[in-house]
Amino acid sequence: MQRFTRTERLLHWVHAAAFFVLLGSGLVLYLPPLSVAVGRRPLLKDIHFLTGVSWAGAILLIVAVGNRRALAQTVREIDLFDRDDRRFLVGRVDVPQGRFNAGQKVNAILTAAFATLFFVSGLLLWYGERDTRFRLPGTVFLHDALMYISVVIVAGHLYLSLIHPTTRHALRGMTLGAVREDWARAHHPKWADTEPQRERQPAAPSTSSRPSSAAADGN
Amino acid sequence: MTVGPERGRLESPRENLGARRLGRAGFVGVVGAGVATLFYGKALSRVTSRVTSPIADATGLTRLIPSGGWRIYTVADTMPSFDRASWRLRVDGLVERPFVLSYPELLALPKVEQVSTFHCVTGWIVNNVRWGGVRFHDLLARARPLPGAAALHFVSAEKPYDDYLEMRQVALADVMLAYEMDGKPLRREHGAPVRVVIPEMYGYKNVKWVARIELVARPGSGYWEQRGYDRNAWLGRSNGYG
Numbered sequence: 001m002q003r004f005t006r007t008e009r010l011l012h013w014v015h016a017a018a019f020f021v022l023l024g025s026g027l028v029l030y031l032p033p034l035s036v037a038v039g040r041r042p043l044l045k046d047i048h049f050l051t052g053v054s055w056a057g058a059i060l061l062i063v064a065v066g067n068r069r070a071l072a073q074t075v076r077e078i079d080l081f082d083r084d085d086r087r088f089l090v091g092r093v094d095v096p097q098g099r100f101n102a103g104q105k106v107n108a109i110l111t112a113a114f115a116t117l118f119f120v121s122g123l124l125l126w127y128g129e130r131d132t133r134f135r136l137p138g139t140v141f142l143h144d145a146l147m148y149i150s151v152v153i154v155a156g157h158l159y160l161s162l163i164h165p166t167t168r169h170a171l172r173g174m175t176l177g178a179v180r181e182d183w184a185r186a187h188h189p190k191w192a193d194t195e196p197q198r199e200r201q202p203a204a205p206s207t208s209s210r211p212s213s214a215a216a217d218g219n
Numbered sequence: 220m221t222v223g224p225e226r227g228r229l230e231s232p233r234e235n236l237g238a239r240r241l242g243r244a245g246f247v248g249v250v251g252a253g254v255a256t257l258f259y260g261k262a263l264s265r266v267t268s269r270v271t272s273p274i275a276d277a278t279g280l281t282r283l284i285p286s287g288g289w290r291i292y293t294v295a296d297t298m299p300s301f302d303r304a305s306w307r308l309r310v311d312g313l314v315e316r317p318f319v320l321s322y323p324e325l326l327a328l329p330k331v332e333q334v335s336t337f338h339c340v341t342g343w344i345v346n347n348v349r350w351g352g353v354r355f356h357d358l359l360a361r362a363r364p365l366p367g368a369a370a371l372h373f374v375s376a377e378k379p380y381d382d383y384l385e386m387r388q389v390a391l392a393d394v395m396l397a398y399e400m401d402g403k404p405l406r407r408e409h410g411a412p413v414r415v416v417i418p419e420m421y422g423y424k425n426v427k428w429v430a431r432i433e434l435v436a437r438p439g440s441g442y443w444e445q446r447g448y449d450r451n452a453w454l455g456r457s458n459g460y461g
Binding site for chain 1: 236237238239240241242243245246249250253254256257258259260261263264267289290291292293294295296297298340341342343407408446447448449458459460
């Protein structure tokens with residue numbers, strides 16, 4: 001079953017790659033032992049800054065030329081929290097979930113909010129060195145705090161997508177786009193049961209395994 | 220054609236039960252809280268460091284993360300390295316007797332200690348740093364400044380960093396040329412072997428890796444001042460603060 005369009009996967013991996021380059025260069029700038037061991041602060045500042053700017057540009061570009069219809073649908077799904085989602089968030093992880101479970105929705109919302117805040121505070125750090133009117137008292141604290149929280153979230157994300165036996169199949173959806181139907185039924189029944197009616201009808205004219213939300217995917 | 224299946228899905232009674240648009244609200248809330256932190260983060264960091272500093276100290280993380288506050292800012296590719304035998308500090312400019320000081324000679328000058336708080340202009344603070352070093356009065360006495368000398372030009376071994384302080388500023392009671400921090404010789408990343416300490420001004424005036432002190436007629440613009448920062452970096456009264 002098709003879970004992610006190419007646009008969604010590209011966004012995910014561009015974001016992930018940029019995150020780790022920014023984390024690596026940022027930690028060298030931030031952690032005293034690494035700063036001492038590596039040095040080359042001006043170069044690392046350039047790498048960090050240019051990666052951040054390129055990341056933002058790439059995200060905007062993908063949204064501009066990608067499958068915006070699929071993205072809009074994804075945003076709608078992430079935006080909506082129904083009763084089952086709220087139950088899931090208070091620990092009842094066995095209640096049926098849609099294409100995104102409530103934890104994934106929260107992760108996506110935090111990722112989007114943090115990316116925005118990282119970008120704004122990062123620009124202020126950069127520009128504040130050039131015009132002190134933009135050097136606000138809490139910029140460093142915000143940028144640092146976002147990093148600490150992000151590292152915890154990403155560690156959890158990596159555990160669930162790479163190690164945890166029952167959830168790691170989701171990685172296939174984010175790399176190849178599709179997930180096994182039985183897995184989707186077990187973990188995302190509200191999506192699996194309502195979405196791909198056509199797939200369960202061998203006589204249907206379309207043999208595409210794509211769900212309807214991705215049917216218009218031009219990518 | 221495209222909205223059909225989507226709408227159908229959203230209207231599926233089971234999925235939509237009690238559905239609320241909380242995602243947008245959450246996004247706006249987190250971004251809003253973050254933006255507020257830009258303005259109130261300093262107060263917040265005092266609260267969080269009260270919680271995180273003891274944890275970091277207890278677990279040894281202090282050596283890894285700047286929980287106590289120190290961050291290492293440099294402007295060159297490599298930090299100057301200190302060789303005890305060959306290191307020299309030059310004092311010259313508007314003085315009767317320019318001289319060059321070796322490290323043992325520096326240590327032989329009258330030593331003072333003080334505990335003061337270090338403030339970075341970017342917002343982080345290191346409380347109660349114990350400094351050991353010499354007062355400028357004792358250092359400059361040997362050079363005999365000429366009457367026209369009104370400022371000190373500190374040239375760092377980390378090129379091209381430099382900065383200036385007025386004579387009356389270095390005469391303040393808690394200003395020193397420090398060679399010890401927290402009871403140990405100044406570490407490389409803190410400016411080994413000597414740095415300026417002027418607690419009432421932001422960190423960029425506290426020049427690290429001082430290699431030369433040139434007495435001049437008036438203060439010029441140091442590294443950060445050439446980039447728009449205030450020449451007199453008084454805490455809370457400069458660089459947009461206060």
